Amino acid sequence: MNHKLHPDMIEATRLTRAGRLAEATALLQRILRGRLRDEPASDTTSSIARDASAERTAHIIDMVPEAVEVTEHRPSSPGGPAFGVGTDSRLPNRTDGAARPNVPGALRRFLERVNRIGTGRIDTGPGTGGLAQPSPASARDITPTGGQFVAGSYSNQAGSRAYKLYIPSGYRGQAVPLIVMLHGCTQSPDDFAAGTCMNALAEERTCLVAYPAQAASANSSKCWNWFRPGDQRRDEGEPSLVAGITRQIMDDYAVDPQRVYVAGLSAGAAAAVTMGMTYPDLYAAVGVHSGLASGAATDVPSAFAAMRQGGAVGGRSGSAFSAEGRRRIVPTIVFHGDQDRTVHPSNGDQVIAQARAGTAMELQTRVERGQVPGGHAYSRILHADTRGRAILEHWLIHGGGHAWSGGNAIGSYTDPRGPDAAREMLRFFLDQE
Numbered sequence: 001m002n003h004k005l006h007p008d009m010i011e012a013t014r015l016t017r018a019g020r021l022a023e024a025t026a027l028l029q030r031i032l033r034g035r036l037r038d039e040p041a042s043d044t045t046s047s048i049a050r051d052a053s054a055e056r057t058a059h060i061i062d063m064v065p066e067a068v069e070v071t072e073h074r075p076s077s078p079g080g081p082a083f084g085v086g087t088d089s090r091l092p093n094r095t096d097g098a099a100r101p102n103v104p105g106a107l108r109r110f111l112e113r114v115n116r117i118g119t120g121r122i123d124t125g126p127g128t129g130g131l132a133q134p135s136p137a138s139a140r141d142i143t144p145t146g147g148q149f150v151a152g153s154y155s156n157q158a159g160s161r162a163y164k165l166y167i168p169s170g171y172r173g174q175a176v177p178l179i180v181m182l183h184g185c186t187q188s189p190d191d192f193a194a195g196t197c198m199n200a201l202a203e204e205r206t207c208l209v210a211y212p213a214q215a216a217s218a219n220s221s222k223c224w225n226w227f228r229p230g231d232q233r234r235d236e237g238e239p240s241l242v243a244g245i246t247r248q249i250m251d252d253y254a255v256d257p258q259r260v261y262v263a264g265l266s267a268g269a270a271a272a273v274t275m276g277m278t279y280p281d282l283y284a285a286v287g288v289h290s291g292l293a294s295g296a297a298t299d300v301p302s303a304f305a306a307m308r309q310g311g312a313v314g315g316r317s318g319s320a321f322s323a324e325g326r327r328r329i330v331p332t333i334v335f336h337g338d339q340d341r342t343v344h345p346s347n348g349d350q351v352i353a354q355a356r357a358g359t360a361m362e363l364q365t366r367v368e369r370g371q372v373p374g375g376h377a378y379s380r381i382l383h384a385d386t387r388g389r390a391i392l393e394h395w396l397i398h399g400g401g402h403a404w405s406g407g408n409a410i411g412s413y414t415d416p417r418g419p420d421a422a423r424e425m426l427r428f429f430l431d432q433e
Contacts, residue, residue, distance in 0.1 A: 137194035137410045144169070144203040149193070154245045161241045163212045164189035165249060166199040170206040177207040177259035177430065180246055180275075180283075182268030184290075184413055185223035189213050192265070195411015196404055196422045205426060208253060212245050214238075226270035227297040227306075234278035238271065243279050261429040263287030265404055265413060266343065270296070273351055276330045285331040285432050286355075287425040290343050290402050293350040310346030329359050333393040333428040335421045337400025345396065352394050356383065363391060375417030376400055393428055395419065 143149040146169030153162045168176075179202065183192035189211030193199050202209045214222040224231070224238060231237035246260060262283045264272035269291020276286035277294040296311025297303035305311070332355040336348035356363065363383040371377045376397050383392035397405050397419065405421040407414030 137190055141194045141408070141410050142190055142199060144200050147199065147203050149190075149199070152245075152248070154241065154248050156240055156244050158237050158240050159215070159218065161212050161215060161245065162189075163210055163245050164193070165211075166193065166202055166209040167253075168203045168206050168208070170203070171208070171253075173254050175254045175256040177205070177261070178210065178246070178249060178253075178255045179207055179426070179429065180210045180212065180242065180260070180262040180272075182212060182224060182242070182262070182264030182271050182275075183214070183222075184264070184266035184268050185221045187222065187265075187268075187412055191411050192268075193411075195407045195414040196265075197408050198422045198426070201422055201426050205430065207426070208249065208255065210245060210249055212242055223267040224264075224271035226267050226274065226292065227299065227303040229298050231271075232274050232278070232295060232298075239274060239278050242271070242275055243282060246282060259284060259430070259433065261285045261287065263289070263425055264291065265289045266291060266402065270294070273332075273354075276332065277354075280328075280330050283330070285333070285429050287333050287335075287421075287429070288348070288351050289335045289404055289421055290337065290340055291334075291351065292343060292347045293354040296347065296350065306347065307343050310344045311350055329355055329361060329391050331355075331391050331428070331432050333395070333425055335395045335397065335405050335424075337397045337402065337405070337415075339399055340402045342402040348394060348396065352381075352383070352392055355392055361391075362386065370419070372406075372418035376405070376415075376419065378419055389431065390428070393424075395421070395424070 139149075143166070148167040150165050150167065151162065152165060153160060155161075179198065181189075181192060181196065181198060183189065187195075192211055193209070198209050201207075214224050216222055218238070219225055226232075228237070231239065233239065235243075242262070246262075249255065250257065250260070260283055262272045262275045263286065264270070266289070269288045270293075272286055273288055273291060274294040276283050292306055292311050296306040302311070332351065334348045334351050336343075336345050338345050363385060365381065365383050368380045368382065369377070370380065376399050378398060378400075379396045381394040381396070382390045384390050395405075397415075400415060400417075403413045403415040404411070405415055406418040406423070407416060407421070409416050
């Protein structure tokens, strides 16, 4: 192999390590389109060109284009190996403390080769101890003893989506709660179930749990299209598909219609908020982990802006008219890490503000602070009604990044150092009865 790198490629490496992905990608594309046509290609550059050619397809915005889900790489346990998914463990770490981005495949493979050429080893950066990818989840990790995890599908005029459904061992045809879980970018129902441990909690409390699966044909990185107006309206696009899955399960199993809930992570969390806004008659409460308010973005530029600095929500309200014609709040629980560099933490504030807007209900606010033993500290902001029941909860995880809090490291985008978001979400949901 010719180990001599072109100066422009060295510059692309520098830009990427500085976090300037758009500039690095543009430079690499210029090299591949222009200069490399005129110069003899080394083994490295010709293989990069083949990679880029193979991937030259239209990309749909994920959380942003090409799986821009970024996760903090922190130890899965004190002193243990750094853990995170959504980036390639072989890429060099940022040295400024920022999270390491996930990059398009051609650029990623280019950087892997540069790293090997430049150092003769795979550099994981200072102090990481090497990055560990999660082990593939086994059936035992996902399905508690006695329970079932079955596959289904639903179709309507907007398309078709597969889903998985967890049926607890205690289900005997009695009316039970249903939780609908919307995964984040690049995830699957199995991965999301393993990482959140929601099936184990549902086994304890005898709940059904549904995991709709985003189709790669709808989004190249399997992200819910939370930013598109056509996927933000009732009975249209992806909201109609998720609601259709929910209703199909309610038809097929005994579900208490007053105890149906929706939750999600990242792009799935933004989609969950939209489900709560557009179907308040279907979902009794909403769980939002590292997400955004409904309507925070309506196109690609506004999606980037909302993720980076918080979305300004105009005109939407988290309140809905009750059967008696009074305004009511859709109960909402939010989790967000204050060190989240993918979705700015202020988006959690926007979700709460949106849920609280447009209602005359008087809520009393109090703040509780805590510390997970050996894990994260957190602030818990509760907005309670006159009976003292929390209608809105906002958990701000100090030191937390873009990952499911308290999740299991066998799943992607998890931070095992807590607090346990899945357990607290389920507690919040069932408290709304």
